Amino acid sequence: MTDFSNAMSVAASGMKAQASRLRHVSENIANTDTPGYQRKVISFEEEVAQGMRSGAVVTGPMRLDQTELTRIYDPANPLADASGHYDGSNVNLLVEIADAREAQRSYEANLKMFDQVRQMSSALMDLLRN
Amino acid sequence: MFDSLDIFQTATAMARHAGARQAIVAQNIANADTPGFQAQAIAPFSETYQSTGATQMRTTRSGHVSGSAIGVAQVELAAAGSEPAPNGNTVSLEEELLNSVAISREHDRALAVYRHAMTVLRTTLGRS
Numbered sequence: 710m711t712d713f714s715n716a717m718s719v720a721a722s723g724m725k726a727q728a729s730r731l732r733h734v735s736e737n738i739a740n741t742d743t744p745g746y747q748r749k750v751i752s753f754e755e756e757v758a759q760g761m762r763s764g765a766v767v768t769g770p771m772r773l774d775q776t777e778l779t780r781i782y783d784p785a786n787p788l789a790d791a792s793g794h795y796d797g798s799n800v801n802l803l804v805e806i807a808d809a810r811e812a813q814r815s816y817e818a819n820l821k822m823f824d825q826v827r828q829m830s831s832a833l834m835d836l837l838r839n
Numbered sequence: 840m841f842d843s844l845d846i847f848q849t850a851t852a853m854a855r856h857a858g859a860r861q862a863i864v865a866q867n868i869a870n871a872d873t874p875g876f877q878a879q880a881i882a883p884f885s886e887t888y889q890s891t892g893a894t895q896m897r898t899t900r901s902g903h904v905s906g907s908a909i910g911v912a913q914v915e916l917a918a919a920g921s922e923p924a925p926n927g928n929t930v931s932l933e934e935e936l937l938n939s940v941a942i943s944r945e946h947d948r949a950l951a952v953y954r955h956a957m958t959v960l961r962t963t964l965g966r967s
Binding site: 814 | 862870872874876936939940943954
């Protein structure tokens with residue numbers, strides 16, 4: 710039984726991590742056109758509780774992508790400097806979409822796993838019923 | 840008396856083994872995007888079963904007398920998985936999902952054997 714509850718909490722930690730990744734992706738996409746915006750990236754780490762590897766996954770600290778901001782030429786923009794350029798964001802939509810897809814795929818895998826374990830444990834419970 | 844019937848012990852061990860394996864698969868899937876994570880696996884029940892002999896009792900500690908904890912507690916984690924991704928992660932989602940379905944079926948099989956043995960036992964006692 711502890712194996713099952715362990716497996717369920719591990720799958721839940723995976724879903725939580727992927728969801729927070731997806732949230733950062735959507736923040737990045739929402740701010741594609743924000744001048745001076747640096748895209749946010751998070752990394753995943755294996756959880757270590759009291760010196761033991763629990764097998765669950767946690768999200769590491771959020772970092773800002775230090776890639777150079779794109780220079781956009783638009784003399785009419787109030788932010789434009791003397792040469793008519795201003796700093797845009799460093800968000801690449803293609804990268805964000807790919808990241809979102811990967812997060813979705815991993816989320817689904819975790820959900821599937823959760824369901825699988827739940828079915829196994831309820832099959833075990835059924836033994837008691839008859 | 841009935842708890843030492845071999846078939847019940849084997850079915851219990853098989854179900855427990857499936858649970859332990861499934862927990863490892865859940866860890867692999869949760870860490871499918873963790874950089875540097877090495878996929879792990881437990882050998883299938885059929886392998887651990889054959890390795891100790893079919894009728895021999897298995898114990899996990901020398902102090903144990905009965906073999907009630909067959910098979911599972913002595914499982915060994917082995918590195919598994921496929922070619923590492925650029926970030927050093929060796930989890931293959933497809934493989935893990937396939938494993939999880941296989942394990943789930945194995946668990947069902949163990950429970951079916953258990954239930955059937957129970958039915959046989961009941962019939963023997965004249966209750967149906």
